[in-house]
Amino acid sequence: MTLGAFVRKNRPRWQKLETMLGVIETRGPRRTSRPFLQELSALYRSTTGDLAFAQTHYRGTTLLLFLHQLVARAHHQIYRPHRLTLQIACSFFRNDIPQAIRGHLQAVIWSGIVFLLGIAFGLSAVQFDERVALIILPTEVLNSIYSGHMWTESVFNVLPGAVSSTLLFTSNISVALFAFAGGLSFGLVTFWVLFVNGFLLGVVLKLCSKYGLLGVALEFIAGHGLLEISAIVVSGGAGFVVANALLNPGSWSRADALAVQGRSAVRMALASVPALIIAGCIEAFISPSHFPVWFKIVLGLVLGGLFWLYLLLTGESEKQA
Amino acid sequence: MNTPSQTWDTRKTALELPEEIDLQIEVANVGSRTLAILVDIACCAFLLLVGYVTVSLLASNQGADWIDRFGSSAITMLFLLLVFGLQWGYFNFFEWFWNGQTPGKRLLHLRVIKVDGTPVSLIDVLLRNLSRPIDTFGPMGLIGLLMIFVSRNAQRLGDLMARTLVIHETPIDWSVFDAIEAATAPNQNTPVPSVRLDPAQWELLQRYLSRRTQLQPDQRARLAVSLQANLKPLVRGTDLELSPLPSEEWLLELARRI
Structure with a gap:
């Protein structure tokens, strides 16, 4: 024809x-x-x-x-994939996310170790030379610590709770997602994000204890700290999963390892999003307020505990392949 | 319309369909992808500007009563959410709801698909877009550019992770066949000696006829002469060989006989 x-x-x-x-x-x-x-x-x-x-x-x-x-x-x-239904979305949070975490506990533990390393460095850096704080902390924060006040008092008096909670959780989620994406840089960026955040915490704690603010600072952190740090550590773990796929693909090709492990890594990173929203709200509304100390401590422990219970124990167990 | 040719910036990848056909898909090149990103960033910047102007006009903490203060803090909060949403949500939102397209990609006829040709799912979209800070934005964009240059199917790191491709969709325009069909149509019942063109020659004639109205008159005439010289051997032995018609009429007459 x-x-x-x-x-x-x-x-x-x-x-x-x-x-x-x-x-x-x-x-x-x-x-x-x-x-x-x-x-x-x-x-x-x-x-x-x-x-x-x-x-x-x-x-x-x-x-x-x-x-x-x-x-x-x-x-x-x-040839379309299945439509995203409410059922699939629920199953994603109930089963897929906890399974992904349980499959990669080692990466989460490494991420926690890096964070603790950051804290330890921060503590000893201030011990060694207090001027370290001049480099990494904003001047307003430093001045209020030197004068024996929590910087949070001034910050939270100026900003309404709604604004500061949004500010907190958006910046925290950015940090968490950045830690996940950093896995693609062979884990260097992930390592840096975890280490710097731990370092900051260490510096602030040591500085507060030097100026007699340790009790107040710990009271402030008690309500949200465990949940917030857990979420950051989990998404740092997601970054390390990606980095591990690139560095150590095993019997797969690097591209295949990246595609397979990336899928569980993004699930781990998404687990941190709702946790950080809750933590941000507590940090803005409850932590700076005059709730009794025991309430803040109990709240922090319960939320942190629930987060880990959800990740480690809920959902269907992995199907044997 | 260019003929499919394998130069450095037109790469094709074969998809094997269940129907046992190798589908050739044109992978988007560096230029159009960069341009699409720039368009998207411009969209974000515009939205940010609008948001910022709104905030500075409406929100102030100087308000006298609590309603003012409540309103202004709500607006500030919405602005913060807007910044966050544009940073992490813009690409995810559009690529999911518009089936692999953002405003920039739609403008340049690009689309994100899975490597097997199916539409992207939400998790694929998240995978390829949450990794953007490492290979798209700011100085990191160099990594993405390099990846698009060197990887076989122009995939950046996020694409590799999500197993996605960015393809270029050439818009289909059936009307390019109108001119030659119109020229061919009247001869259905008048018996004229028929001429057989091979596909390349038919393509040549079709392109000339569909485009001749857009050409400059002198170019149009020159092209017609060169086409006539090319196609003349086909009509050897028929009356058309010695026909005194001018080149363009001659081509139309030829079209009438195929």
């Missing part, structure tokens, strides 16, 4: 398929009828036949280019 006759004979069919694709692309498959879908799939199959014919006989033509585009668009509509 000549190219001209081929186009003349089949063009109405291809154009029909194209208009039908336009409909299904805007409306989605659920709001189309059964005969529509049947016709679409029949047209798709016959067009793949035309594509095969054109590949053999009409190389390098505009028509072949169009048929490739058309078949790709139709394939894209016909």
